[in-house]
Structure formats: C-alpha cells, structure tokens
Amino acid sequence: MVYRDLFLLSMPLLTCLSCPMVFPTDLEEDQITLIVFNSLINDTKNYITKIAHRGILLGAMRRLQKNHMLNFTVTEYPDYGPFLVSVNGLARNDTQKTYWEILDKLQNGTIIRPDVGVGCFIPNPNDTVILKFTTWKKKDVTTV
Ligand code: B12
Numbered sequence: 289m290v291y292r293d294l295f296l297l298s299m300p301l302l303t304c305l306s307c308p309m310v311f312p313t314d315l316e317e318d319q320i321t322l323i324v325f326n327s328l329i330n331d332t333k334n335y336i337t338k339i340a341h342r343g344i345l346l347g348a349m350r351r352l353q354k355n356h357m358l359n360f361t362v363t364e365y366p367d368y369g370p371f372l373v374s375v376n377g378l379a380r381n382d383t384q385k386t387y388w389e390i391l392d393k394l395q396n397g398t399i400i401r402p403d404v405g406v407g408c409f410i411p412n413p414n415d416t417v418i419l420k421f422t423t424w425k426k427k428d429v430t431t432v
Pocket of ligand 1 (some may be wrong): 370382388393405408
C-alpha cells in the first residue's frame with residue numbers, strides 16, 4: 289500500500305523530468321539606434337543596441353555601458369528618477385548652462401522631446417534616440 293502510494297506520488301515528478309524543459313530564455317528584444325550628439329562642436333557617435341521589449345532607455349544604455357561602448361553617469365532625483373549628467377566623459381555644467389537633452393526620432397522622421405527622463409522613457413522599436421549635448425534656453429527653464 290505504502291509503495292503504491294509512493295509510486296503514484298512520484299509520477300508527476302517522473303513525468304516532469306522526462307519532458308523537455310521549457311525555459312523563457314528567448315526574452316523578447318527590440319533594437320534602437322542611439323546617437324550621442326555634441327551640438328556645440330558638431331560631433332556625432334552612433335550606436336545600435338538591443339532594448340528589452342517595452343524596456344526603458346536607461347536599460348539599453350546600461351547594456352552599452354556593460355559592453356564598454358558607452359560611458360555615462362546619472363544623478364538620482366527623488367521625484368523624477370535618474371537625470372543624465374554625463375556621457376562619454378562630457379558632463380552638464382550649470383555655469384555654462386549645458387545639459388544632455390533627450391530626443392526621440394520616430395520612424396516617420398519626426399523628432400520629439402520626451403517629457404520624462406532616461407529612467408522612464410520607453411522608445412519604440414527601431415526608434416533613433418538622440419542624446420544631444422546642448423545649452424538650455426530661457427524657454428526650457430520656464431516650460432520644460
Ligand atoms: C528647469 C528644468 C530643467 C532644466 C534644469 C536646469 C537647471 N539647472 O535649472 C533643464 C533644461 C536642464 C531640464 C532638462 C530636462 N528636463 Co526638466 N524641468 C525643469 C523645470 C521647468 C523646473 C525644475 C526646477 O528648477 N525646479 C525647482 C528646483 C528648486 O527644484 P529641483 O528639484 O532642485 O529642480 C531640479 C530638478 O527638477 C532637475 N531636473 C530638471 N529636469 C529634470 C528631468 C528629470 C528626468 C530629472 C530626473 C531631473 C530634472 O533639475 C532641477 C534643477 O537642478 C521642471 C518643471 C517644473 N515646473 O518643475 C522640468 C521637469 C522636471 N523636466 C522634465 C524633463 C522631462 C526634462 C528632460 C528629460 C527633457 C528632455 N527630453 O531632455 C531633461 C533632462 C534630461 C537629462 N539630462 O536627464 C520633466 C520631468 C518629468 C518626469 N516625470 O520625468 C519636468 C517635470 C517638466 C515636464 N515635462 O513636465 N529641465
């Protein structure tokens with residue numbers, strides 16, 4: 289009786305072990321182009337990177353950073369999350385009123401300025417995200 293019960297109880301385990309294992313290894317990924325553009329000296333660098341499906345821009349940037357292709361730093365703001373401070377060694381500067389602006393070029397060519405930072409922005413597959421080193425103007429500081 290005991291042996292029969294043990295046998296019956298072990299059946300699901302045996303079935304499981306004999307089946308091919310299915311793991312979610314093929315997580316869905318998209319691709320974006322990232323352009324690092326210093327508008328003050330007209331210098332551009334292009335990257336193509338994978339991004340998790342519906343993943344945030346910061347995640348794609350971290351992938352590039354992990355592969356030693358891109359170097360960047362962020363500062364955490366309690367209300368808005370990470371603020372992009374420097375890219376490839378070039379940092380924003382309050383005195384010179386410079387910063388890294390985040391822009392997104394859509395598939396139809398339209399360039400938009402996302403109203404969130406790198407930690408919240410979710411690019412569409414095949415978008416071109418532009419990190420533009422630029423100066424802020426009065427209008428940015430009053431209406432951003
Ligand atoms: C001024 C301002 C800027 C200036 C800041 C320059 C400066 N030294 O003053 C500049 C032009 C650099 C700027 C940039 C951006 N900004 Co701005 N900015 C503002 C604004 C109008 C006022 C902030 C302020 O002075 N508060 C008063 C001070 C006393 O408080 P504070 O906490 O110290 O303020 C600091 C933070 O707000 C920080 N900051 C400013 N913008 C952003 C954006 C993010 C994502 C983070 C984490 C921090 C941050 O800089 C301020 C000065 O140090 C607010 C809107 C508002 N009315 O609050 C938007 C606002 C904070 N910005 C916003 C955005 C989206 C951006 C950008 C991402 C836009 C872009 N697409 O490039 C970029 C940041 C890019 C990056 N490098 O990460 C959004 C954030 C919304 C969100 N949920 O993420 C806001 C709320 C405007 C909006 N669209 O609704 N910004």
